Amino acid sequence: MGQQPNGAGRPLRADARDNxxxxxxxxxxxxxxxxxxxxLEEISRRAGTGIATLYxxxxxxxxxxxxVALDALQRTTAEAKRARDEEPTAFTALVRYMHRVLDxxxxxxxxxxxxxxxxxxxxxxxxxDDGVAIMDALVATAQKDGDLRPDVTHGDVGMMLVxxxxxxxxxxxxxxxxxxxxxxxDLLVDGLRASSQRPGMLGGPALTFGDLRSMGDEPxxxxxxxx
Numbered sequence: 158m159g160q161q162p163n164g165a166g167r168p169l170r171a172d173a174r175d176n177x178x179x180x181x182x183x184x185x186x187x188x189x190x191x192x193x194x195x196x197l198e199e200i201s202r203r204a205g206t207g208i209a210t211l212y213x214x215x216x217x218x219x220x221x222x223x224x225v226a227l228d229a230l231q232r233t234t235a236e237a238k239r240a241r242d243e244e245p246t247a248f249t250a251l252v253r254y255m256h257r258v259l260d261x262x263x264x265x266x267x268x269x270x271x272x273x274x275x276x277x278x279x280x281x282x283x284x285x286d287d288g289v290a291i292m293d294a295l296v297a298t299a300q301k302d303g304d305l306r307p308d309v310t311h312g313d314v315g316m317m318l319v320x321x322x323x324x325x326x327x328x329x330x331x332x333x334x335x336x337x338x339x340x341x342x343d344l345l346v347d348g349l350r351a352s353s354q355r356p357g358m359l360g361g362p363a364l365t366f367g368d369l370r371s372m373g374d375e376p377x378x379x380x381x382x383x384x
Contacts, residue, residue: 177214179204181228184221185266189324193222193273222273223281229263230284236261237291247295248304252346254295255318259338264315264322306351317345328372336361 183203187195197218201211215221236257237250244250258264267274276282292311299305321342325334340361362368 173214176204176206176210180206180211180214180221181225184225185229185262188222188225188269189262189265193218193270197221219273219275222270223275223278225266226270226274227278227281227284229261229266230281230288232261233258233263234284234288234291237288237295241291241295246304247298247302248350251292251295251299251305251314251349254292255314255342255346256339258318259322259335259342262322264319265324268319268323300351303351306349309349314349321345330372333362333364333372337364 180200184200187200187203191199197211198208200221201208204211211221215224233254237254240250240253240257241247244253274281276285289311292314296305296309296311296314300307300309321338324331325337329337338361340363343360
């Protein structure tokens, strides 16, 4: 019997778990770049595993796309729970969560896989509903505390993260694009505040037009396409 898409069953050995995680990370990258029909051989190449290892973990494309979606949902829900439990206010928890969502990349991969995700799957439905409940509570509490604008919704936050997560066109390296996304999120966070008297410090590089233009003149970093 093949490995279930969600990884249920016997606990994986450390090396098998590492292979699975690398395949999921590579699949998310490749799906964002090439769509859900991307060659599985390219995914296994980026993961540094053989195609046989990929099929041993995920016997078909559907099981792989389902696992990628579930992994992203579970990781973002776990981050929301940690932020809620560890941050001093709902607003700071919300900001921390949004930055971690950019790192995880669910806002980039989910729109690409939307038509492929079986939302009727019990684990996917549970992870999604858990995450939505936590976020709704954070938004409501931050508004009650007077820190978050009263006209902001959970949907606003989600769509903003999707927009920030989409790959940048052109030759900008992926790691720079992610840093810029965090910088732009810092800018948007000030727009979410109920008061404009507490601006936050911007993170990420302050790119000039010359910086952007020079990226088109230089060859990409070696191996950048494989990260």
